[in-house]
């Protein structure tokens with residue numbers, strides 16, 4: 325079993341046989357969401373140090389005992405705030421877990437931490453669970469890295485930012501989907517008041533007569549069954 329749930333902005337749950345993986349948990353933006361209702365949050369992944377991606381990582385990690393994996397500079401920030409099980413990593417190699425494996429990959433974006441310090445480089449993350457490859461693009465511009473990610477990793481599903489201003493807008497995310505070679509995409513990062521408010525249906529329309537399936541996971545109970 326493998327399910328994907330969009331909490332808000334770039335925050336997702338990947339629900340697998342052994343528990344729940346949280347990505348970029350800025351969950352305070354979704355008042356309906358309560359992480360205490362999620363089954364065994366085993367891991368939290370953070371793509372970069374901006375507040376809208378770090379979110380409630382510290383609180384959730386402390387209250388659930390979840391492991392936190394992030395680029396070394398962001399990981400060090402979590403350690404200074406008292407998070408115990410932190411895994412500092414870099415970009416470019418497979419990382420193994422009970423539920424599968426993942427790899428941090430490049431993203432083109434800045435990475436200042438909530439305390440103003442540098443968070444190093446921003447990342448995207450590709451997960452491989454039960455033979456399914458899910459690519460979370462983080463915050464990024466369109467980058468030719470996507471062509472290499474397609475060639476080397478063949479992602480099945482891509483979670484792509486479409487809100488513009490800080491990263492890709494709809495026009496660029498459409499090209500990203502093509503370069504990644506995915507057959508399924510989930511839009512993200514389209515509602516961040518007061519700056520970003522983009523309708524994901526305008527993105528989905530671009531794929532209407534293609535073989536790419538665009539899935540909007542907007543409602544509290546929406547889940548995408550991947551396996």
Ligand SMILES: [Zn+2]
Pocket residue numbers: 374376377463490513
């Ligand atoms: Zn962001």
